[in-house]
Structures are given as structure tokens and as C-alpha cells.
Amino acid sequence: MTVTWHDDQKRLTPDQVRSVTFPASRLGRRGYDEEHVRAFLRLVERELVALMNEKVALWNEVERLRRRIISGGPGPGADAAAIGQDDAHVHAVRILSSAQLTAERYVADAQAYSQRLTEEARARRDEMLAEAQRHADLVAGEASARAREAAVAALDAPAPPRLEEDRRTLQAEIAYLRAFGEVYRTHLRAYTEGMLRSIDEWERKEAQALRQKT
Amino acid sequence: MDAARLKANFAHVAMHGDEVPLFFYSDLFIRNPQVRDLFPVSMAAQRDHLMAALGRIVASVDRAGEITGFLQGLGRDHRKFGVLAEHYDALGTSLLATIAYFSGDTWTPDLAADWRQAYELIAGIMRRAAADDEAEHPPYWTGTVLSCERPAFDVSVLRVRPDPPLGYLPGQSVAVEVPSRPRLWRYYSIANAPRPDGTLEFHVRMVDGGAVSMALTRELPAGAQLRLGPPVGALTLDAASGRDILLIAGSTGLAPLKALAEQVAGLASPPRVHLFFGARTAEGLYDLPGLLRLAREHPWLTVVPVVADGRRSPGETGRLADVVARHGDWSARDAYLAGPSEMVREVQERLVAAGMPGRQVHVEDFGWSEP
Numbered sequence: 127m128t129v130t131w132h133d134d135q136k137r138l139t140p141d142q143v144r145s146v147t148f149p150a151s152r153l154g155r156r157g158y159d160e161e162h163v164r165a166f167l168r169l170v171e172r173e174l175v176a177l178m179n180e181k182v183a184l185w186n187e188v189e190r191l192r193r194r195i196i197s198g199g200p201g202p203g204a205d206a207a208a209i210g211q212d213d214a215h216v217h218a219v220r221i222l223s224s225a226q227l228t229a230e231r232y233v234a235d236a237q238a239y240s241q242r243l244t245e246e247a248r249a250r251r252d253e254m255l256a257e258a259q260r261h262a263d264l265v266a267g268e269a270s271a272r273a274r275e276a277a278v279a280a281l282d283a284p285a286p287p288r289l290e291e292d293r294r295t296l297q298a299e300i301a302y303l304r305a306f307g308e309v310y311r312t313h314l315r316a317y318t319e320g321m322l323r324s325i326d327e328w329e330r331k332e333a334q335a336l337r338q339k340t
Numbered sequence: 341m342d343a344a345r346l347k348a349n350f351a352h353v354a355m356h357g358d359e360v361p362l363f364f365y366s367d368l369f370i371r372n373p374q375v376r377d378l379f380p381v382s383m384a385a386q387r388d389h390l391m392a393a394l395g396r397i398v399a400s401v402d403r404a405g406e407i408t409g410f411l412q413g414l415g416r417d418h419r420k421f422g423v424l425a426e427h428y429d430a431l432g433t434s435l436l437a438t439i440a441y442f443s444g445d446t447w448t449p450d451l452a453a454d455w456r457q458a459y460e461l462i463a464g465i466m467r468r469a470a471a472d473d474e475a476e477h478p479p480y481w482t483g484t485v486l487s488c489e490r491p492a493f494d495v496s497v498l499r500v501r502p503d504p505p506l507g508y509l510p511g512q513s514v515a516v517e518v519p520s521r522p523r524l525w526r527y528y529s530i531a532n533a534p535r536p537d538g539t540l541e542f543h544v545r546m547v548d549g550g551a552v553s554m555a556l557t558r559e560l561p562a563g564a565q566l567r568l569g570p571p572v573g574a575l576t577l578d579a580a581s582g583r584d585i586l587l588i589a590g591s592t593g594l595a596p597l598k599a600l601a602e603q604v605a606g607l608a609s610p611p612r613v614h615l616f617f618g619a620r621t622a623e624g625l626y627d628l629p630g631l632l633r634l635a636r637e638h639p640w641l642t643v644v645p646v647v648a649d650g651r652r653s654p655g656e657t658g659r660l661a662d663v664v665a666r667h668g669d670w671s672a673r674d675a676y677l678a679g680p681s682e683m684v685r686e687v688q689e690r691l692v693a694a695g696m697p698g699r700q701v702h703v704e705d706f707g708w709s710e711p
Contacts, residue, residue, distance in 0.1 A: 223362045
């Protein structure tokens with residue numbers, strides 16, 4: 127176990143609880159679940175902080191009472207009035223602090239609620255949009271399939287015998303053009319990319335040359 | 341002042357956790373009720389910031405030179421919250437009362453003197469920075485909403501007229517406060533280069549449950565008044581570098597980069613600019629039509645839309661970092677990145693790994709001034 131101790135303090139501090147590290151148990155040996163240990167340490171740390179705060183509050187209380195006794199009890203003296211004011215101030219600080227924390231809890235709850243609502247609304251919206259898109263794709267797909275069928279049917283329709291030859295030539299031509307278009311696009315893409323690369327290269331070289339010259 | 345004694349005392353006090361700042365603020369508000377109005381309803385984040393700032397200050401209290409910049413920033417930054425010079429004495433009184441309370445029986449007159457001396461030093465630096473700033477800027481600007489459009493269901497574009505006119509550099513941001521969320525400030529980038537009419541544009545993405553962003557993405561009526569803090573941020577154009585430019589924006593991270601692109605448009609000989617604009621879905625590319633128009637007007641600008649979730653992408657598909665890497669060697673350019681922090685980090689690492697010198701990569705960094 128590694129804990130950083132400061133020379134000038136002999137007590138365990140919340141910081142040390144937070145930053146303590148344990149060596150991992152050797153392979154095959156049983157050890158505690160790290161998450162559980164961490165969760166327990168967080169609990170210990172919170173408890174330690176709470177105890178320290180209680181202690182300092184009690185100490186301040188004792189101090190005030192001691193001063194009151196020294197000044198001769200809650201009489202009409204000027205000292206007593208000052209101490210009374212001091213008491214009232216610390217009480218007011220406590221009340222305001224707890225009111226502040228309550229207000230913050232309300233704000234945090236409202237914010238978490240609003241976050242959950244908007245997240246759900248967004249997810250629901252995305253779902254609805256995706257569904258609508260799927261539907262639209264389906265409809266469009268069907269429509270284009272039907273159009274294709276109609277076109278094929280028109281082409282395949284029994285043509286007058288003297289056109290049969292023309293039809294076959296045309297179909298072959300269409301297939302050739304389609305294949306040619308595809309090849310041409312691929313070449314054009316490769317060529318353009320090559321050109322872009324050379325331009326970049328050219329630019330880089332020129333910049334280099336300029337740098338060397340200057 | 342015995343710095344070691346003061347640090348040991350603060351370490352002892354800080355062990356009491358959240359109770360310490362809670363006591364401090366309650367003490368402050370009871371002694372000075374009018375000060376409560378300078379703070380938001382919920383102060384949990386405020387308390388964390390206070391303890392973090394105090395920890396940093398105490399750690400360097402004997403080397404004040406190291407934290408002068410930090411303290412000056414704090415002093416200037418607190419002007420927009422309505423902090424005045426006379427508040428510093430009230431803060432000092434409550435700070436001392438708090439430290440005394442939690443020190444318990446370890447509190448001594450010597451410690452009280454140490455703390456008083458340290459506080460005077462700190463408050464002096466903050467007060468002076470605030471006073472210097474006062475000569476140059478108002479504490480905040482009033483921004484009148486001219487229009488509020490919603491190009492996507494969770495993004496709104498606000499057009500705002502600041503009063504008095506607000507001078508800034510393209511790429512900078514300002515803190516914004518909405519009337520319905522008093523005392524909550526959030527940073528937003530200005531999405532345009534300075535215009536002759538002085539109006540500002542903000543792109544706001546709704547964060548689920550986000551107190552300020554939800555108020556800003558709901559329809560804000562024209563005429564609504566916002567408060568704007570002074571411009572901050574160093575995501576500004578290095579026009580002297582002479583290098584071409586790579587802009588990479590995720591979601592509303594587009595705002596500062598659009599301002600930079602507009603600034604380039606005003607240069608005499610604009611460098612080449614590639615703008616990658618990424619979003620999770622095609623719908624998230626809320627400002628694409630405007631960008632494409634800009635690209636048509638300016639031959640030096642290339643806009644590449646990128647969608648992570650590939651269906652119906654108007655451009656490239658995939659992770660922003662991958663798409664950018666696929667598009668070539670950018671190492672000779674200046675890169676400007678803005679967007680969700682994981683995205684920015686990922687792209688930054690990839691660019692540097694691919695050979696771009698780190699100093700050529702500019703990212704949004706709010707540093708200490710993040711509220």
C-alpha cells in the first residue's frame with residue numbers, strides 16, 4: 127500500500143484516502159474487486175471530511191461558549207452583545223449554506239430532467255426520420271423497378287420482324303456504351319487524382335526551392 | 341509573510357472540501373447582501389472554480405511573478421460579472437473569516453497577518469488590471485438580437501448588433517449571457533469578419549439539457565438583449581506566414597473558421613484555402629449552402645463537406661481525420677481547427693503525425709477564461 131505522508135502531520139487526510147494505491151495481487155491469487163475498494167474509499171473519504179467539518183464546527187461552538195462565560199454570561203454588557211452578534215452571524219451562515227444547497231439540488235434536478243427529456247425527444251425524432259427515410263427508399267425502389275419492367279417490356283415487345291435486327295444492334299450498342307462510360311469514368315478519376323498529386327508535389331518543390339534560395 | 345506557513349494552513353483548510361467555499365460565499369452574502377446578485381442561482385461550479393483558483397494562487401504566493409498574468413486575467417474577466425473595486429475588501433474580509441473558521445485551534449494572529457498580506461497583494465494586481473481595462477473597454481457590451489434563424493433543428497444562427505461597437509479579430513470569441521439565464525456566461529465564437537455595420541453572427545448548437553444553449557436555440561425574439569463580454573481567444577489568422585490554409589471544422593466549430601475565410605476574402609492576394617466541414621449526419625451541415633456560395637465566388641476556396649454517418653452525404657464520408665488525411669499532404673499549410681474537443685484533438689494528432697510542424701496547427705483554446 128502506498129500513502130503519501132507529510133512530515134508535519136500525523137493524521138490521515140481525505141487526500142491520502144483518495145490517492146492511496148494498492149499493488150495488484152499476483153496472478154492466480156485472489157484479490158478484492160478494485161471497483162468495490164474504490165467505492166469504499168470514496169465513502170471513507172466523504173465520512174472523514176464530514177467528521178472534520180463536524181469537529182471544526184464543534185470547536186468554534188466551544189470557543190464561542192468559552193468567550194461568553196469569560197465575558198460573564200448573556201448580560202447587558204457590550205462584550206456580550208458583540209458575542210451575541212457573532213453567534214447570530216455563524217447561525218445565519220449555516221442557514222444560508224443549507225438553503226443554497228437545497229436550491230442547487232432543485233436546479234440540478236430540473237436540469238437533469240430537461241436533459242433526459244431532450245435526449246429522449248432527439249432519439250425519438252431520429253427514429254421517426256430513419257423510419258420515414260426507409261419508407262421513402264422502399265417506395266422509390268418499387269417505383270424504379272416498375273419503371274424498369276415497363277421499359278424492358280416495351281423493348282421486348284414483339285417487334286415487327288424487320289426491326290428485330292435493329293433492336294439487337296441497339297441493345298448491343300447500349301451495353302457497349304454503358305461499359306465504356308464506366309471505364310472512362312474510372313480512368314478520368316485516376317487521372318484527375320494523379321494531376322492533383324502532381325500539383326501538390328510541384329507546389330511543395332517550388333516552396334522548398336524558394337526556401338533554399340532565401 | 342511566511343509562505344510555507346500559509347501553504348500548510350491552506351492545505352489544512354482545503355481538506356474540509358466543499359464546506360469551505362460554501363461557508364465563504366454564505367459569509368460574503370450575509371455581510372453584503374447586494375453581492376448575491378452577481379452570482380447565478382446554482383453555485384456548485386463557482387465553488388469549484390474558487391477553490392481551484394485559490395489553490396493555484398497559494399501554490400505560487402511566494403513567486404507572484406508567475407501568476408501575475410493569471411491574476412490580471414481574473415481581474416479583467418470579472419468586470420463583466422459586475423465586480424467593482426470596492427467588492428475586493430468585502431471578499432478579503434470573508435476570505436479571512438472562512439480561513440479562520442476552518443483553521444480552528446491552529447489559527448494564530450501571525451497566520452491572520454500572512455493571509456491579509458497575501459490577499460492585499462493578489463487583490464491589488466486584480467484591481468489594477470481591472471482599472472487599466474476600464475480605460476479601454478466597457479465591462480460588457482449590450483447585444484441586440486436582429487434575427488434568429490434555425491438552419492437545422494438543433495442549431496440556431498443569431499445576428500446581433502453590439503452597443504457600443506465591438507472591435508475583435510476574426511476567429512475570436514466572446515462570453516454571452518442570456519436574459520433568461522442570469523449570471524451564466526458561455527463562450528461563443530463570432531462567425532464573421534468585422535462588417536461595416538458592426539453586426540455579429542453566432543452559431544449555437546443545442547446541448548441536451550444545456551442551460552444557456554437551450555435558451556439560445558429556442559426562438560429568441562428580435563430585439564432581445566444579450567450581454568457580451570470582451571473578445572478573447574488566439575485562433576486568429578497568421579497572415580504573415582505566406583502559407584496556404586487548411587480549415588477543419590466540426591459542427592458549430594465552423595463559426596470561427598468561417599470568420600477566418602471571410603478575412604482571407606478581404607486580402608489583396610488570398611492564399612489557397614481548403615475548408616473541411618464535418619458533421620455526424622448530412623443535416624448537421626447546417627451552413628453548407630452559404631459555404632458553397634462563398635466557394636463559387638472565390639476560386640481560391642475549396643469546401644469539402646464530410647459526414648460521419650455515410651448515408652446521403654453531399655460530399656465525403658467517414659471520420660474527419662481520415663478524410664482530411666486521404667485528401668493529400670497538408671504539411672506545408674497553416675491549419676486552423678475548431679469543433680468538439682475529441683475531434684479537434686484527433687485531427688491535430690493526425691496532422692502532426694503526418695509531418696505538419698506543431699506550430700502550424702492552430703486550435704481553439706479558451707485557457708483560464710473558460711467559465
